[in-house]
Amino acid sequence: MDEAVVWLTIFILSVFVGIEVIAKVSSTLHTPLMSGANAIHGIILLGAILVTGSTDSTVALVVGLVAIVLAAVNMVGGFVVTDRMLQMFVRKKPKAPAADGKAN
Amino acid sequence: MPTWVQLVYLACAVCFILALKGLSGPKTARAGNLLGAGAAVVAVVVPFIYLDLDHVGLIVAAIAVGTVIGVVGAQRVQMTQMPQMVALFNGVGGGAAALVALLELDEMVPHAGSGGDISWFTLAATAFTIFVGSVSFAGSIVTFAKLQELMTSRPVVFPGLPVVFGLAGIAAVVLGVLTVTGPSVFIGIDLAVVGLVVGLLLVLPVGGADVPIVISLLNAFTGLTVAASGYVLSNVVLLVAGTLVGASGTYLTMLMAKAMGRSVSNILFGALKGGSTLG
Structure with missing residues (x-):
């Protein structure tokens, strides 16, 4: 099997999985789900590490380190902020926190 | 890439699927988020183990800076x-x-x-x-x-x-x-x-x-x-x-x-x- 076709297969199957797994999300969880998904794409940190760890030019090293800082903010901050949202969600059950911030 | 690395990456990918699944239900949302966070940490640590990376000190320092900014920002922010x-x-x-x-x-x-x-x-x-x-x-x-x-x-x-x-x-x-x-x-x-x-x-x-x-x-x-x-x-x-x-x-x-x-x-x-x- 052609290697490019393997990657295409993984991509297309992932698209269907991505849609299916969140298809039944309740509307109160829209914002935390968005936030959690946002944290997951912070995994670009892994890409930033791979690129930075194999460079030998100073400019590329600096750019790579900036990318690592940004990606780490995305990943770590994303998971922490999602957890805070969900903590609140569990504590105050009757009130829907997902509506916050939309109304102003 | 060694086989064990590919298998760890596969496990991480599965964890991300389960994390999204968890996040879409009120009872499982928090566990889903934590599972996603755990998988992300594992995936990020792996290249340090199997690759001979250059600039490891600087990379770890940059991760530390980003982590501190992310955690402080996420803790300080108001709910609204x-x-x-x-x-x-x-x-x-x-x-x-x-x-x-x-x-x-x-x-x-x-x-x-x-x-x-x-x-x-x-x-x-x-x-x-x-x-x-x-x-x-x-x-x-x-x-x-x-x-x-x-x-x-x-x-x-x-x-x-x-x-x-x-x-x-x-x-x-x-x-x-x-x-x-x-x-x-x-x-x-x-x-x-x-x-x-x-x-x-x-x-x-x-x-x-x-x-x-x-x-x-x-x-x-x-x-x-x-x-x-x-x-x-x-x-x-x-x-x-x-x-x-x-x-x-x-x-x-x-x-x-x-x-x-x-x-x-x-x-x-x-x-x-x-x-x-x-x-």
Whole structure:
């Protein structure tokens, strides 16, 4: 099997999985789900590490380190902020926190 | 890449699927988020073990700086300011993806061209990441500014905006084609700048009440850029995680718009058509 076709297969199957797994999300969880998904794409940190760890030019090293800082903010901050949202969600059950911030 | 690394990456990819599944139910949401966080940490640690990375000290220091900023930011933010915090985190993620792609392009340039071993599709994926990552970065900063009331939350429209937007779009396509036919870092940087302009123009006309939906859309954009990086770096975790976020984010954007009784195209382009916009 052609290697490019393997990657295409993984991509297309992932698209269907991505849609299916969140298809039944309740509307109160829209914002935390968005936030959690946002944290997951912070995994670009892994890409930033791979690129930075194999460079030998100073400019590329600096750019790579900036990318690592940004990606780490995305990943770590994303998971922490999602957890805070969900903590609140569990504590105050009757009130829907997902509506916050939309109304102003 | 050793087999055990590939298997760990596969396990991480499965954990991300389960994390999204968990996040879509009220009882499992917190566990889902923690599972995703655990998988992300494992995936990030793995290259330090199996690769002989250079600059390890600096890389660890940069991760530490980003972690501190992320944790402090996430802890300090008030509950009502959560959406703009997500926007900010999404923006820096998009920016990181664009920078990673620029570095990839920098490494590819000597090997590309006639007789080179870089496929046109790899170059196209790199151009895509540079452009869309920049769109996501600039767009997210504007959504943050709108929600944080650093600027007006009303739609900002000026005469000729559709024309400028169209020209920027054409410039992006031309620069994207140039990246494939004759790649250079200079073209890549131009592409990033055009991406920043497009991101700005995309979000300015959106009204304040619609901004969370645009954040969700930009979130999906960033996911797709991460997926493209995964292809370019031949890394399955990035490909699967990015695609999952891209697909579920796009679908979530449609669900959110539906819950507000709007369509996504109306939210993005309503103000340009002179139609009604909330905000």
